[in-house]
Amino acid sequence: MTIAPEQPLLSLPPEPVSQGSWKAVAEKWRDPSGLKRLAVALGAYVGCLIVFGLFVLTQSKNPFSVYNSIIHSAFLSSGSLAEVLVRSVPIVLAALAVSVPARAGLVNVGGEGQLIMGAVAATGFGVALGHHVPGPVGWLIMAIGGIVAGAVWAGIAGVLRVAVGANEAVTTLLLNFIANDIMLYLLYQPWKDPSGGGQPESRPLTSNEVLPKIFGSSINLGVIIALVVAFGVYVLVKRTGWGFALRVVGGNQVAASRAGIPVTKLMISSMMVGGGLAGLGGMLYLAGTQVQLLPGGTLSYGYIAFLAAFLGRHDPFKVVLSALLFSAIAIGVPGLQLNFGLDGNVVDVLLALIVMAPLGTSVYRKQAF
Amino acid sequence: MNGFEQALATGVEGGTIILFPALGELIGERAGIVNLGTEGCMLVGALAAYAVGASTGSAWLGVGAGFLAAALVGLLHAVLVVKQRADQLASGLVVWFLAIGLTSVLGTSFVSKTVTPLPILKVPLLGSLPWIGNILFNHDALVYVSFGLVALVWWALYRTRIGLVLRATGERPEVVAVAGRRPELVQIAAVTLGAALAGIGGAQLSVGYVDSWFDDMTNGYGFIAVAVVLFAAWRPWLVVVGAYAFGVALAAASVLQAHGVAVNQYLLDTLPYLVTLVALVVFARGGRSRAPEGLARALANSS
Numbered sequence: 001m002t003i004a005p006e007q008p009l010l011s012l013p014p015e016p017v018s019q020g021s022w023k024a025v026a027e028k029w030r031d032p033s034g035l036k037r038l039a040v041a042l043g044a045y046v047g048c049l050i051v052f053g054l055f056v057l058t059q060s061k062n063p064f065s066v067y068n069s070i071i072h073s074a075f076l077s078s079g080s081l082a083e084v085l086v087r088s089v090p091i092v093l094a095a096l097a098v099s100v101p102a103r104a105g106l107v108n109v110g111g112e113g114q115l116i117m118g119a120v121a122a123t124g125f126g127v128a129l130g131h132h133v134p135g136p137v138g139w140l141i142m143a144i145g146g147i148v149a150g151a152v153w154a155g156i157a158g159v160l161r162v163a164v165g166a167n168e169a170v171t172t173l174l175l176n177f178i179a180n181d182i183m184l185y186l187l188y189q190p191w192k193d194p195s196g197g198g199q200p201e202s203r204p205l206t207s208n209e210v211l212p213k214i215f216g217s218s219i220n221l222g223v224i225i226a227l228v229v230a231f232g233v234y235v236l237v238k239r240t241g242w243g244f245a246l247r248v249v250g251g252n253q254v255a256a257s258r259a260g261i262p263v264t265k266l267m268i269s270s271m272m273v274g275g276g277l278a279g280l281g282g283m284l285y286l287a288g289t290q291v292q293l294l295p296g297g298t299l300s301y302g303y304i305a306f307l308a309a310f311l312g313r314h315d316p317f318k319v320v321l322s323a324l325l326f327s328a329i330a331i332g333v334p335g336l337q338l339n340f341g342l343d344g345n346v347v348d349v350l351l352a353l354i355v356m357a358p359l360g361t362s363v364y365r366k367q368a369f
Numbered sequence: 370m371n372g373f374e375q376a377l378a379t380g381v382e383g384g385t386i387i388l389f390p391a392l393g394e395l396i397g398e399r400a401g402i403v404n405l406g407t408e409g410c411m412l413v414g415a416l417a418a419y420a421v422g423a424s425t426g427s428a429w430l431g432v433g434a435g436f437l438a439a440a441l442v443g444l445l446h447a448v449l450v451v452k453q454r455a456d457q458l459a460s461g462l463v464v465w466f467l468a469i470g471l472t473s474v475l476g477t478s479f480v481s482k483t484v485t486p487l488p489i490l491k492v493p494l495l496g497s498l499p500w501i502g503n504i505l506f507n508h509d510a511l512v513y514v515s516f517g518l519v520a521l522v523w524w525a526l527y528r529t530r531i532g533l534v535l536r537a538t539g540e541r542p543e544v545v546a547v548a549g550r551r552p553e554l555v556q557i558a559a560v561t562l563g564a565a566l567a568g569i570g571g572a573q574l575s576v577g578y579v580d581s582w583f584d585d586m587t588n589g590y591g592f593i594a595v596a597v598v599l600f601a602a603w604r605p606w607l608v609v610v611g612a613y614a615f616g617v618a619l620a621a622a623s624v625l626q627a628h629g630v631a632v633n634q635y636l637l638d639t640l641p642y643l644v645t646l647v648a649l650v651v652f653a654r655g656g657r658s659r660a661p662e663g664l665a666r667a668l669a670n671s672s
Binding site: 055059107109160164165166167169170171173174175176177178181182184185188189303306307310342343344345346347348349350351352353355356359360361362363 | 454460462470474588589633635638643
């Protein structure tokens with residue numbers, strides 16, 4: 001993250017380095033000027049892509065055709081753009097859900113659970129309301145339900161952090177698994193669609209509740225909402241006092257509380273804002289794309305979003321770009337399964353490697369990541 | 370065996386799945402490094418053990434493979450964090466993600482294979498004791514190895530020079546450096562060893578407990594192991610208690626179902642996570658002040 005200066009685990013005074021020794025070379029390399037830094041960063045990304053190519057090779061597949069397939073489905077085929085945008089809705093919002101608390105120094109790995117709870121709440125309201133209310137009213141109620149559910153789910157971790165100091169990275173992870181089990185419970189028992197042929201799935205939303213497609217394309221209203229909300233988050237964290245206070249808390253809690261900033265309140269509220277964003281993401285994905293709640297419906301978007309948030313260094317604009325990039329890669333999965341017989345989770349390897357590039361070069365950057 | 374005894378016995382066997390990774394994580398955290406990739410190390414260990422066990426017919430060779438494969442994953446995390454100064458939590462999660470992807474791709478061909486599981490060894494005499502015998506001494510050998518390991522870790526941490534250096538590294542690496550040791554090496558070794566132990570936990574899961582391989586089979590147990598270390602406040606004997614509590618929660622679900630308790634399976638599945646969460650909340654306050662200082666510093670600057 002861009003705010004706190006890196007605190008090395010080990011802070012020793014620098015040793016005097018004699019010129020010409022290998023240490024001098026290493027020292028120079030560790031403190032490169034702009035152009036060199038760029039080269040290191042690019043080299044890391046290229047290296048990671050090569051590593052992935054080698055991995056593909058071990059599966060006796062041609063790396064070039066695999067990359068070609070990913071690029072084709074992501075950017076070149078007709079409808080690529082619409083598909084990327086539609087898929088990016090939960091990823092963008094769950095990634096922002098990581099970034100907002102991160103600015104206060106909190107690690108929200110609970111995007112997955114918050115997406116699920118948002119989708120669960122939206123399903124509950126959506127199925128109950130059905131045709132009783134006109135579409136927009138239904139959307140609004142579902143959205144509020146999703147936001148509140150996500151905010152509460154993240155808020156639990158926030159409160160536990162502030163009240164008893166329970167590490168929020170660990171608690172949000174545990175809450176993900178609980179959320180998933182709650183969803184499965186609902187889908188296998190009370191919410192199971194009686195006309196679903198025994199499948200664990202909820203009743204589908206009624207036609208008036210499904211978010212409409214716009215511009216005669218396959219892009220639904222959720223995409224527009226997500227983009228507007230993303231802009232709202234940008235304004236919130238960059239242009240408001242609340243956003244500034246978050247940064248202060250993230251930089252130095254003690255200084256923040258001395259300066260009269262209500263630290264605990266901010267920590268909890270940043271988690272809840274994050275959770276609300278992910279909850280909205282779950283609702284929009286449900287009402288725009290899935291139409292009914294399904295097991296595994298979130299496709300670990302919550303975790304992909306965490307990686308995207310990290311790649312974007314918690315800067316709202318860059319986070320949205322990373323999320324778009326990752327959803328572009330993620331939509332390549334069916335192609336890889338169909339054309340190469342590769343397990344769909346192979347993209348997890350690629351995404352992890354892409355994030356490993358900046359992680360592996362953290363030492364070369366002046367600022368912490 | 371009655372149901373209660375059965376639940377406790379299964380609890381010990383299941384708890385061993387967590388005990389190895391938790392002890393490993395304890396070692397790493399005592400040196401000042403958290404490994405959220407413990408989950409990934411378990412997954413890699415589980416697959417390596419299953420693959421080698423199924424191919425060679427020896428589950429023990431599998432355990433060895435799980436140990437080594439997970440050590441490699443841990444080494445990656447250690448180098449990223451210690452040498453490259455990557456953020457600990459992020460690096461751990463990325464390593465986990467990498468492990469999910471790798472194991473599901475490489476594991477596809479092993480889903481349908483069968484393995485000869487680790488044999489159940491009843492300890493002579495001790496195994497015939499009423500109650501205790503079935504609960505503690507009628508398991509696969511990894512369970513007994515874990516008993517020894519707890520004692521070994523405790524002894525090594527508190528009674529040996531190596532343990533002292535390790536703990537000092539977790540508190541003040543500068544001091545260790547001034548004393549002429551290399552804290553970075555200590556950290557890398559500790560994290561790698563810890564990850565290797567997580568791999569054994571994965572092996573206990575795949576070739577000792579459920580005797581099969583499927584995608585993402587560790588199901589968050591590695592994260593539970595990390596949580597166990599937190600609420601055990603970095604003390605080996607409390608790690609044992611936490612791990613077995615998890616094991617019992619895991620076993621309770623299946624025992625309750627077998628006795629016809631009409632609770633939804635998925636609600637019961639939340640039990641291990643809920644128990645862990647509650648334990649974190651109950652013990653968190655007392656534990657935090659015991660955190661290795663270097664660890665606390667690293668985490669405070671994290672995200």
